Amino acid sequence: MLPLNAEWSARHSVQAVALRTAALVNALADESLSASHLAEVLREHGETGEVEVSGHDIAEMRAAALQLRAVFAAADVDEAAALLNRLLPQNAGVLRLTSHQGRSPWHPHLDSHDEAPWGEWLLASSCLALTVLVWDRQRPPGGVCASSACGTVFLSQGSGPTRRYCSRRCATRERVAAHRRAKTSSGKSAGPAA
Numbered sequence: 001m002l003p004l005n006a007e008w009s010a011r012h013s014v015q016a017v018a019l020r021t022a023a024l025v026n027a028l029a030d031e032s033l034s035a036s037h038l039a040e041v042l043r044e045h046g047e048t049g050e051v052e053v054s055g056h057d058i059a060e061m062r063a064a065a066l067q068l069r070a071v072f073a074a075a076d077v078d079e080a081a082a083l084l085n086r087l088l089p090q091n092a093g094v095l096r097l098t099s100h101q102g103r104s105p106w107h108p109h110l111d112s113h114d115e116a117p118w119g120e121w122l123l124a125s126s127c128l129a130l131t132v133l134v135w136d137r138q139r140p141p142g143g144v145c146a147s148s149a150c151g152t153v154f155l156s157q158g159s160g161p162t163r164r165y166c167s168r169r170c171a172t173r174e175r176v177a178a179h180r181r182a183k184t185s186s187g188k189s190a191g192p193a194a
Contacts, residue, residue, distance in 0.1 A: 017129035018141060018155050020045035021068060024122060025153045028065035033058065053118060060119025064091075068126050072153040073144045080140040084131050091123040147174050 027033055027041045038058060039051040053061075067087060074080035092110035099106050110124035133141040133155075142155040145166035152166040165171040 014129050014132045014136075015155075016046065017125055018133055021122075021126040021129060022072070022142060022153050022155050024061065024126075025065045025068050025072065028058070028062045029069075029151070057118040060117060061122050064119045064123040064126070067091075067123065068130070069144070069153060071130055072140070072142045074140045077134060077139050080130075080134050084127055084134060087123065087127050088131065091120070092127055093124065095128075145170050147171075149173070 023041055023045055024038075027038060035053045035055070035058060038053050038061070039047075042051050042053070071080055071083045071087075074083060088110075094110075096109055097106045098109045108128060110128050116124070130141045137156070137159070139156065139162070142153060143163060145152045145154065146164040147166075147170040150166060150170050152170075154163065154166040156163060165174065
């Protein structure tokens with residue numbers, strides 16, 4: 001039996017799986033995504049060994065990512081829960097524990113088998129993690145950046161106010177743009193002095 005270590009635990013926690021989900025949803029939104037770049041994203045989020053991804057796998061994962069993006073875009077917890085309740089029975093198998101034939105510590109899976117296709121794996125594992133986050137926090141698991149120039153999905157961190165932007169950079173860019181629009185608008189409406 002493999003010992004449960006901090007690295008494995010950090011890589012396979014609900015939070016880590018949800019972060020991986022957001023990273024994959026964002027990567028798969030890029031129509032020019034290559035198999036090697038997708039494999040790199042998967043390795044950055046815990047996949048070990050050789051990661052082989054075909055064009056068919058990318059297409060299936062992209063379809064799964066579109067469904068998952070809707071969960072991030074949910075306006076409230078009720079909408080997020082309704083979306084997950086539709087996705088779970090359609091795309092997830094029976095909840096089971098696996099150790100991948102002793103190669104890893106025991107952890108939950110909802111896909112049909114240990115070597116499930118990438119698209120099935122992404123949807124099932126992501127639905128499980130996002131469901132636990134909705135259950136635990138009683139709010140949507142994240143959001144979609146409010147910047148019209150961005151559209152990146154992000155995971156909510158903590159219990160503070162709901163985030164609107166994926167990063168400080170996007171928030172600052174939008175704040176500066178709004179300031180410039182207001183300044184331009186007030187300058188045009190003032191007209192010449194009498």
